Every structure is written in structure tokens, then in C-alpha cells.
Amino acid sequence: MKSAGGILVVDDDTDLREFLRLMVTSMGFDVISAANGQEALDVIEGRDPDLIILDMKMPVMSGWEFCRALESRDARPPIVVLTAAPDPAARAAEVHAEGWLGKPFEYADLETIVRRFATRPAR
Amino acid sequence: MRDSGARGPHAQADDGDARAARRREHVLFELAKRNKADVAETFRAITEAAAIALDAERTNIWRLLPDGSAIVCEDNFVRAQGRHTAGDVLWARDYPSYFSAITKNRVIAAHEARSDARTRELSKAYLEVHGIKSMMDVPIWHKGRLYGVLCHEHVGPARHWTSDDETFAGNLADLASLALEAGERRTAERRWDAVVNTIQEAVFVLDGEGTIVQANPLGARIIERAGGGVTLAERMEVVEFRDEQGRVIPADRTGGRRSLRGEIVREINHLVFKRTGERRSFRITTAPMRDGDRIHSVVVVMADVTEEVAFDHLKREVLGALAHEFKTPVTIIKGYAQHMSKRPDASRADRPMLAAIERASNRLERLIDDLVDVSVISLGRLVLHREPVELTAMLRSVVRSAAPATRHRLVVNAPEAVAVSADRARMEQAVRQLVDNAIRYSPLGGDVEIDVAPSDNNVTISVRDRGIGIPADQQHGIFELCFRAHAGTPHDVGGLGIGLFMAREITIRHGGVMWFESEEGRGSTFYMRLPRAEVP
Numbered sequence: 001m002k003s004a005g006g007i008l009v010v011d012d013d014t015d016l017r018e019f020l021r022l023m024v025t026s027m028g029f030d031v032i033s034a035a036n037g038q039e040a041l042d043v044i045e046g047r048d049p050d051l052i053i054l055d056m057k058m059p060v061m062s063g064w065e066f067c068r069a070l071e072s073r074d075a076r077p078p079i080v081v082l083t084a085a086p087d088p089a090a091r092a093a094e095v096h097a098e099g100w101l102g103k104p105f106e107y108a109d110l111e112t113i114v115r116r117f118a119t120r121p122a123r
Numbered sequence: 124m125r126d127s128g129a130r131g132p133h134a135q136a137d138d139g140d141a142r143a144a145r146r147r148e149h150v151l152f153e154l155a156k157r158n159k160a161d162v163a164e165t166f167r168a169i170t171e172a173a174a175i176a177l178d179a180e181r182t183n184i185w186r187l188l189p190d191g192s193a194i195v196c197e198d199n200f201v202r203a204q205g206r207h208t209a210g211d212v213l214w215a216r217d218y219p220s221y222f223s224a225i226t227k228n229r230v231i232a233a234h235e236a237r238s239d240a241r242t243r244e245l246s247k248a249y250l251e252v253h254g255i256k257s258m259m260d261v262p263i264w265h266k267g268r269l270y271g272v273l274c275h276e277h278v279g280p281a282r283h284w285t286s287d288d289e290t291f292a293g294n295l296a297d298l299a300s301l302a303l304e305a306g307e308r309r310t311a312e313r314r315w316d317a318v319v320n321t322i323q324e325a326v327f328v329l330d331g332e333g334t335i336v337q338a339n340p341l342g343a344r345i346i347e348r349a350g351g352g353v354t355l356a357e358r359m360e361v362v363e364f365r366d367e368q369g370r371v372i373p374a375d376r377t378g379g380r381r382s383l384r385g386e387i388v389r390e391i392n393h394l395v396f397k398r399t400g401e402r403r404s405f406r407i408t409t410a411p412m413r414d415g416d417r418i419h420s421v422v423v424v425m426a427d428v429t430e431e432v433a434f435d436h437l438k439r440e441v442l443g444a445l446a447h448e449f450k451t452p453v454t455i456i457k458g459y460a461q462h463m464s465k466r467p468d469a470s471r472a473d474r475p476m477l478a479a480i481e482r483a484s485n486r487l488e489r490l491i492d493d494l495v496d497v498s499v500i501s502l503g504r505l506v507l508h509r510e511p512v513e514l515t516a517m518l519r520s521v522v523r524s525a526a527p528a529t530r531h532r533l534v535v536n537a538p539e540a541v542a543v544s545a546d547r548a549r550m551e552q553a554v555r556q557l558v559d560n561a562i563r564y565s566p567l568g569g570d571v572e573i574d575v576a577p578s579d580n581n582v583t584i585s586v587r588d589r590g591i592g593i594p595a596d597q598q599h600g601i602f603e604l605c606f607r608a609h610a611g612t613p614h615d616v617g618g619l620g621i622g623l624f625m626a627r628e629i630t631i632r633h634g635g636v637m638w639f640e641s642e643e644g645r646g647s648t649f650y651m652r653l654p655r656a657e658v659p
Binding site for chain 1: 508
């Protein structure tokens with residue numbers, strides 16, 4: 001049985017990943033990190049996160065490839081696309097994501113979107 | 124029986140006259156039909172013909188210097204020697220009466236040249252030297268001005284020039300004029316050919332069917348590279364024309380066809396040579412060539428700009444990529460600064476520094492947004508997601524967010540609701556730009572009035588400030604990319620100078636127009652007119 005909850009942060013930038021971990025933790029949620037789509041796939045084998053915050057441009061497996069890999073599954077956690085693209089909404093629509101965060105974002109934006117999807121704070 | 128002897132001498136004179144007349148006619152005919160483009164050669168032919176037909180010992184053509192100070196001998200034929208010379212000069216200051224006579228453009232028929240008032244001053248230095256008794260000068264005209272004279276000089280007993288002689292000499296002088304014209308035309312043609320053959324552009328002339336009837340060497344090389352394409356149909360077979368956005372241009376929309384319909388077309392086309400698959404970009408200019416109202420052909424000038432286009436594209440891509448890459452570090456810097464300043468254990472000394480970091484990141488963020496905008500616009504990738512947008516509410520929200528940071532009074536005069544069909548984020552960006560500018564360029568404060576004036580089909584938003592205004596000499600460039608009015612003055616606010624460019628571009632993409640009125644020292648008013656949305 002998979003363990004449930006927490007927020008999966010997928011980004012190849014170590015500093016940004018660490019920053020997101022710190023921010024989301026400070027909001028009172030568990031955070032699991034992955035450096036690319038492949039690592040993220042490995043994580044969700046054993047865990048069912050409340051939300052995936054997903055960078056798009058990553059080595060090994062990009063955000064697009066990751067989303068395609070999830071398409072075949074019956075259910076998947078909600079995804080928020082983290083993007084520096086000029087049109088983040090369009091980027092989110094491309095992969096049927098539930099939301100988006102445009103870089104650079106405000107702390108408040110992050111909090112709003114995290115609280116929308118993640119309702120189970122860390123124990 | 125009639126005395127044939129009685130008519131002898133008379134008849135002989137008649138026959139002689141008739142023969143002379145026939146000879147003159149023949150000479151004129153031969154001269155008229157020769158190619159006169161080589162002026163020196165034609166002059167030689169004319170002097171020889173004049174000598175023979177008019178029975179003159181010396182015949183010469185003189186060119187009057189433009190300032191009238193002298194005549195220079197271009198060709199002199201001496202019948203006895205059968206040879207041509209040139210180069211003699213006669214100065215006006217030495218022979219004022221003669222010059223006065225020739226510049227008055229009359230035929231000078233001096234039967235007794237050494238006593239004739241017009242020519243006698245030539246006696247010592249010229250007439251006596253060459254044994255000349257009589258002379259007849261006729262003017263040569265070129266382009267409505269006196270070019271010089273054709274001169275017939277008779278050696279031996281004085282000679283009476285007849286009016287037939289004068290007429291014939293006049294005809295010869297006309298032929299000399301024609302030679303000058305033909306020579307000038309040939310020089311111009313040669314010069315033009317040299318230009319067309321050496322320029323770095325391909326030049327074509329197309330006929331009314333779009334067939335290439337002339338091409339310079341560079342043009343010929345393009346045809347060669349394409350493997351044909353002289354006729355329009357063949358051209359569309361071997362080359363694919365694409366516009367700047369990469370769309371295929373149909374035969375009927377090529378520059379050549381459009382110019383046949385009267386248009387002057389300047390555009391960049393990407394050509395795909397189907398035979399080899401090679402792609403090259405050309406800046407193509409086509410223009411109609413008219414004969415009265417009728418367009419009979421089209422001139423096409425093509426400059427290969429493949430390298431420039433590729434580099435330009437790369438530049439914009441790099442710009443976009445750079446901006447993109449900046450975003451992650453700015454997210455981290457700004458995020459931590461915000462986070463740390465909110466922590467209860469942040470020290471009083473650290474807080475202003477954290478605030479400064481945050482402000483700096485905000486500024487970086489705006490610059491990055493500008494860079495992204497430039498890249499998006501210049502790559503033609505601005506995509507609008509239109510939806511019904513209520514302008515008044517949008518304006519009030521823009522004003523609300525601007526108001527706390529300024530000491531200006533922001534006044535909105537707007538009806539309850541005016542809808543447009545717009546990309547909300549982009550439209551807000553454009554409006555915000557106008558409001559921000561009004562605040563920024565009225566440093567002493569004062570009212571900023573924002574009016575919304577709907578009419579039947581349009582709505583006009585105006586933003587008026589009482590600020591420093593735009594100097595008249597800078598107004599022309601205000602909407603240009605990277606143009607910054609007040610650059611280097613105390614009013615220089617930094618930045619990339621793309622705000623108004625973007626605002627106008629966004630307005631245009633929404634089917635609207637943007638303009639302004641401004642007076643230095645009194646303020647500016649910017650206008651934005653948009654089509655109103657259909658109210659369902």
C-alpha cells in the first residue's frame with residue numbers, strides 16, 4: 001500500500017528545489033523532491049502525493065515526458081506546472097495540468113496554489 | 124534641229140548642280156543611317172563628308188567650353204592631306220567678335236573671311252596660316268544649348284556660299300547633334316550596365332506574363348541555382364516562395380505579380396530551391412514599370428540576406444532563452460528575501476537590506492519581462508487569448524494598484540461598463556504602461572486623468588498627465604523599440620525603452636490604434652482606441 005500525502009517537487013535546479021522544499025515545509029506540508037521526471041516516476045511508485053509541482057525543462061526526463069508517462073494511468077495526482085515560459089497557462093494546457101506557477105512567483109502565489117490542492121498537513 | 128551647243132554650258136551647269144545635289148543627298152543618307160554612338164568616329168565622318176560634298180579644303184568641328192572662354196577643335200579634316208587632327212584652341216579673349224558671332228548662334232557665311240567683321244580678327248593667327256579665304260560656320264546644338272560649330276574653310280579664291288550650302292551644312296550640324304545624343308545615351312547605358320552588373324543584388328526585368336526578359340549576372344546565377352525558372356510557371360515549379368512567417372506564397376501573390384497590378388512591394392521572402400532543397404532568404408523589392416497608364420513590365424531587385432536573417436533569428440532566440448534562464452535565479456533570490464523578511468527572528472538591521480534585495484529582484488523581473496516581450500514580438504509569437512473584458516473595471520484595478528505608490532491623484536472618468544474583446548493580461552499591460560508613464564513623467568505630482576469615451580463602434584481611452592511632456596524633436600520615435608525619450612537627462616528612468624512599443628503593438632494586435640499629444644513642460648495625453656465587443 002502506497003503512503004499518501006505530501007507534495008512532490010520536481011526540478012533539476014538544486015537551489016530552486018531546496019527553496020521550494022523550505023517554503024512548502026514552512027506552510028506545514030511534507031515535501032518529497034525529485035531532480036527529473038524519471039526520479040519523480042520512481043517516487044510515485046511508492047507514494048501518492050497530494051500535488052506535483054513540476055518543472056518542464058529537465059534533463060533525463062522532461063516535464064512533458066513525465067506527463068505523457070502518467071497519461072496511461074487511471075488516476076494521477078494533480079499537477080502544477082512550474083514554468084518560465086511567457087505563456088504559463090498555455091504550457092499547463094499542453095499537458096492537461098491542473099494549475100501553473102510562472103517563474104518568478106511570489107510566496108503568496110505558491111501558498112495559494114499549494115493550499116488549493118494539498119489539504120493534509122504533515123503529521 | 125536644235126542647236127545642242129546652245130544649251131551646252133547651261134545644261135552642264137544644271138547637270139553639275141543636280142549631280143552635286145544628288146551627291147549631297149547621298150552623303151546625308153549615308154551619314155544618317157550609320158551608328159552614331161561613337162561620337163569621335165561620327166565627327167570624322169561628318170568632316171570628311173562636308174569636305175567632299177561642299178568642296179571645302181578644311182572642315183572642322185569645334186567644341187565651345189561651358190564657360191564660353193574658348194573653342195577646342197574636336198576634329199579637323201584637311202582634304203589635301205587626307206588626315207584628321209584635333210586639339211587646337213581659340214580663345215574668346217583673342218577673338219571677341221568671332222565668339223560673339225558664334226555664340227549668337229547664327230550661320231556665319233563669310234565669303235571674304237579676312238575682311239568680314241565677324242572673322243577678320245582670325246586673319247593673322249589662323250586664316251593666313253592655313254591659306255583660308257572663305258569660311259562658313261554653322262552651330263551644333265546639344266540639349267538646347269550651343270555645343271560648338273561645324274566649320275568649313277575654303278582655300279583659294281574667295282568663294283560665295285550659297286543658301287543650299289548653308290542648308291546642307293545645317294543638316295550636317297544636325298547629324299553631329301544626333302551623334303552627341305547617341306554618344307551620351309551609350310555612355311549612360313554603359314554606366315548603367317556597369318552598375319547593374321557590379322551591384323550585390325540580383326536584378327530582373329519581368330514582362331507582363333511574369334517571364335524574366337532581362338537579368339544581371341547575379342540574377343542569372345540565381346536562375347542557374349534554381350535550375351530554371353525563366354517563365355512564371357516554370358519558376359513556381361523549381362522554387363518555393365515563402366513569406367516571413369514561413370507560409371507558402373502562391374504564384375498570384377508573388378511580388379512580381381503584385382507589381383503587375385501596380386503595387387510596389389518590399390518584403391523578405393524565403394526561397395526553397397526544390398532541386399537541391401537549399402533555402403535562402405532574400406529582401407525582394409518589386410516595382411511596376413509604366414508606359415503611361417499601362418504597366419508593361421516589372422523590375423525585381425533581390426538581395427541575399429540569408430546570413431542576416433539567420434543571425435537576427437538567433438539573436439532573438441538567445442534573447443528569449445537568456446530571459447528564460449534568468450527567471451529561476453530571480454525566483455530564488457526574491458523568494459528567500461521575502462521569506463527572510465517575514466521571519467520573526469529577522470534583525471532590525473537586516474530588514475532594509477532584505478527589502479532592497481526584493482526591490483532589486485522586482486526590477487530584474489521587469490527587465491526580464493521586457494526581454495521576453497521583445498523576443499516574443501520580434502519572433503512573431505505574440506498569441507492573444509481573447510475573452511470579453513470589461514474596460515472600466517480593468518482600469519480601476521490598474522489605478523488601484525498604482526495609487527498607493529504615488530502622490531498623484533488618479534482620476535477615472537468612465538461609464539459603468541464598456542466591453543472589448545481582449546487578451547486580459549496583455550490589455551492590462553498596455554493600459555498599465557500608459558498609467559505608469561503618466562506618473563513617471565510627472566515628477567511634481569498633479570492629476571492623472573483617465574477617460575473612457577465609448578462611441579458606436581469604438582472606445583477611446585485617454586491618459587492625461589501634467590508632467591514634463593515629450594520634447595518635439597523626440598516625438599517621432601516615441602513608439603519605437605528601445606527608444607527612450609529623456610535619455611541622459613534627469614528624467615531618465617532607465618529600462619529598455621520597450622513599454623510604449625509593447626503598448627502600441629498590443630493595441631494594434633487588438634485591431635486598435637494608439638497615438639499621443641504632448642507639449643514639453645505641459646504634459647502628455649496618450650490615446651488608445653479599441654473596437655468595442657459585440658454585446659450579446
